[in-house]
Amino acid sequence: xxxxxxxxxxxxxxxxxxxxxxxxxxxxxxxxxxxxxxxxxxxxxxxxxxxxxxxxxxxxxxxxxxxxxxxxxxxxxxxxxxxxxxxxxxxxxxxxxxxxxxxxxxxxxxxxxxxxxxxxxxxxxxxxxxxxxxxxxxxxxxxxxxxxxxxxxxxxxxxxxxxxxxxxxxxxxxxxxxxxxxxxxxxxxxxxxxxxxxxxxxxxxxxxxxxxxxxxxxxxxxxxxxxxxxxxxxxxxxxxxxxxxxxxxxxxxxxxxxxxxxxx
Amino acid sequence: xxxxxxxxxxxxxxxxxxxxxxxxxxxxxxxxxxxxxxxxxxxxxxxxxxxxxxxxxxxxxxxxxxxxxxxxxxxxxxxxxxxxxxxxxxxxxxxxxxxxxxxxxxxxxxxxxxxxxxxxxxxxxxxxxxxxxxxxxxxxxxxxxxxxxxxxxxxxxxxxxxxxxxxxxxxxxxxxxxxxxxxxxxxxxxxxxxxxxxxxxxxxxxxxxxxxxxxxxx
Numbered sequence: 001x002x003x004x005x006x007x008x009x010x011x012x013x014x015x016x017x018x019x020x021x022x023x024x025x026x027x028x029x030x031x032x033x034x035x036x037x038x039x040x041x042x043x044x045x046x047x048x049x050x051x052x053x054x055x056x057x058x059x060x061x062x063x064x065x066x067x068x069x070x071x072x073x074x075x076x077x078x079x080x081x082x083x084x085x086x087x088x089x090x091x092x093x094x095x096x097x098x099x100x101x102x103x104x105x106x107x108x109x110x111x112x113x114x115x116x117x118x119x120x121x122x123x124x125x126x127x128x129x130x131x132x133x134x135x136x137x138x139x140x141x142x143x144x145x146x147x148x149x150x151x152x153x154x155x156x157x158x159x160x161x162x163x164x165x166x167x168x169x170x171x172x173x174x175x176x177x178x179x180x181x182x183x184x185x186x187x188x189x190x191x192x193x194x195x196x197x198x199x200x201x202x203x204x205x206x207x208x209x210x211x212x213x214x215x216x217x218x219x220x221x222x223x224x225x226x227x228x229x230x231x232x233x234x235x236x237x238x239x240x241x242x243x244x245x246x247x248x249x250x251x252x253x254x255x256x257x258x259x260x261x262x263x264x
Numbered sequence: 265x266x267x268x269x270x271x272x273x274x275x276x277x278x279x280x281x282x283x284x285x286x287x288x289x290x291x292x293x294x295x296x297x298x299x300x301x302x303x304x305x306x307x308x309x310x311x312x313x314x315x316x317x318x319x320x321x322x323x324x325x326x327x328x329x330x331x332x333x334x335x336x337x338x339x340x341x342x343x344x345x346x347x348x349x350x351x352x353x354x355x356x357x358x359x360x361x362x363x364x365x366x367x368x369x370x371x372x373x374x375x376x377x378x379x380x381x382x383x384x385x386x387x388x389x390x391x392x393x394x395x396x397x398x399x400x401x402x403x404x405x406x407x408x409x410x411x412x413x414x415x416x417x418x419x420x421x422x423x424x425x426x427x428x429x430x431x432x433x434x435x436x437x438x439x440x441x442x443x444x445x446x447x448x449x450x451x452x453x454x455x456x457x458x459x460x461x462x463x464x465x466x467x468x469x470x471x472x473x474x475x476x477x478x479x480x481x482x
Contacts, residue, residue, distance in 0.1 A: 159314055160349040160401075164362040165339035165408060174352070250313060250334045 016041070059122040068125040075129050076101045079137035083238065087144035089246075089257055096241035097140050101133050103237055104230040108132045111229075117222050128223070131202065135187065135227045136234035143183035143235045144242050150175045151246055152256040159253065168247035176243050183235040191228055200224065265290040265412055265443060266311050271320035272467075273306050280306045282467040283320070290325075290412075292459035293434060293444045295475070302464040304447045305346075308414045311445070312341045342410035346417045348397035350389035355380075355400050358389050362407035370407075378403035379433050395426025402433060413437055415446045419453070431457055451479055 007015075019041050026033040058067055076098065083097035090096070108128070111117065118124040151158060154175060161171035194200065195217075203220035207213055246254055266288040273281040281303040288294055288311070296304045309315040310322050313334045322329045329337060351358050359366045359374055366374070372382035378399040384392075392400055398418055405413065415434060419427040434444050434457065448454055454461055454475050461478040463471040471478045 156345065156347065156349045157351065160345060161351075161361065162314065163312060163338055163343040163345075164404065165335045166361070167335060250316070252314060252316070252334075 055126065058126060061122075063122060065120070065122065065125070068122040071126050072105065072129040075126075075133050076105055079133045079140075082137060083140045083144060086141045087148055087242070089148045090144055090242045091245045091254075093144060093238075093242060093245070096245070097137075097144075097234075097238055099241065100140055100234045100237035101136060104136045104234045105129060105133060107233060108226050108230050112222070112226055127202075128226070131223055132226055132230045136230045139183045139187065139231040139235040140238040142186075143179050143239045146179040146182050147175065147239060147242055147246065148256055150179060151243075151253060155253060155256070162251055162253070168244075168251045168253075171251070171253075172243050172247070176239055180235055180239050183239070184232055187228055187231040191224055194221075194224060265325060267323040267326075268307070268310070269321045269323070271310065271317045271322060273303070273310070273315060273317055275318070279318075279467050281310075281317075284464075284468055286462060286469050286472070288445055288462070289443065289460065291438075291443050293438045293446060293457055294460045294462060295454045295458035296445060296447045296462050296464065297449060297454055297478075298464035298470070299449065303467040304449075304464055305416050306467075307464065308343070308416050308445060308447055311412075311414055312338045312343055314338075314343075339408040340411045341414060342405035342408050342412070343414040343416065344398070344402050344405050344418045347421050348392075348394060348401045350392065350397050350400060353389060354385065355387050355389050355392075355403075356385040358400060358404050359385075359407050362404045366407055371403075374403040374406050375400075377406055377433075377436075379429055393426075395422050395429065398422060398426070398430060399433070402430070410442065413442055413444045415444060417447050417449070419448075427453075454479060 019037065023034055023037050025031070026037060054071075057063055058071060079101050080094050080098035084090075084094040087093055112124075112128055113120045118128065151172065158171050158175065162168070190200075200220050200223075202223050203216045206216035206219060246256070248254060268284050268286045271281055271284045272279055280301075284303070284307070286307070296307055298304050306315060310317060311324075311329075313329055313332070316330070324332065324337070324341075351361055355375070356366070356368065356371050359371050363370070368382075368385060371385045375382055375384055380396065380399050380403065384396070384400065389397070389400060398421075402418075413434075419430050422430065431453070434446060438444050438459075446457060448457070458475045461472065461475050462469060463478050
């Protein structure tokens, strides 16, 4: 090993010790997450190795930038498909999530590249899109799942409001607010704990790669603010789009499953 | 007031109402009775369009309810549910969910019609007993100035004393000119309350008439 960023496959294998611990906890406490753990580790490994190989081509200065943009489009589409898969009870959620991620991508890129924070090149486009859309996708999943669960659990309250002649938007407002708070809180807490508890990935990676810590901090801060804005935008667009689709045009709540949690 | 013509609700393999023909009169207290799963609540929810028929037509004063603005219809045809559902905040906050201009004087008048003193306006709605909460829900439903009151087994979660209070309030509503449709499966309650009974079995009208005609001398 000649630097912290060069851990090699032996180092990678050693890091699996912690996964073994997670596996043992799941087994001992009968969480039945062992299969998910193995699948996620194997899938993550294969995906990242492929991505690493592809990124090497994409960020090559001789590769046309259009390939980076196509990669970004792929990230947005895959994120929308993932959101749809996690909350299948919401009609048309793929298109809602696609619009939400698209808006977030456009706004985020306009700020990141339009204001000249980062240069437009393969080494910035794909990683920034990955961080921005990846975090936004999580918030979209949480808000969509929480909306469906809360509307299902609190159907009586929603229908009591509808029965008073309230339109769907008013009848669902308390639940929408709760779902958005749940979706946004982790990112807000992460931002609050920056540097104290939470040393974010990009900064850690840059420091491990030998970049000056202050430069790494500036890059990370810019990214964190972009991500915070992106998470809020995606969650809001997804929530507003999803809640509209969970009511009929004559202000009735559609039939919903009891719970949408993915139990694997 | 309501007329149901060949109304079915639910998919063909699991109908909750099946080709139902019935009328709900524009006055008095009608009890919709029947065993569990006979379609009583579904029939009530068709009246304010919380449900829509899969087949057939529901008419309100001769006009297809599908042609009504559902938000206007629901304020004209108010509903009290089986379990009292109060919203966060005080009782006055709850009344304002139905009538945003409701001031304390109007709130006190609504509570009086629901058998609660004006001091309840400032009470936290989440801390009311079952009977008090159900009466607060009745006051909230009355805040829309409805022309008809739907009451879906409103005493099923209440004790005997609270049940009697709510029955008395329903009779008072009828006496004041607001027809009440009350869902119940209690024969004693039907005899105490009903001007007319509509007995449902398996999603269809089995019998209808006065309580004595439908239930016999008991």
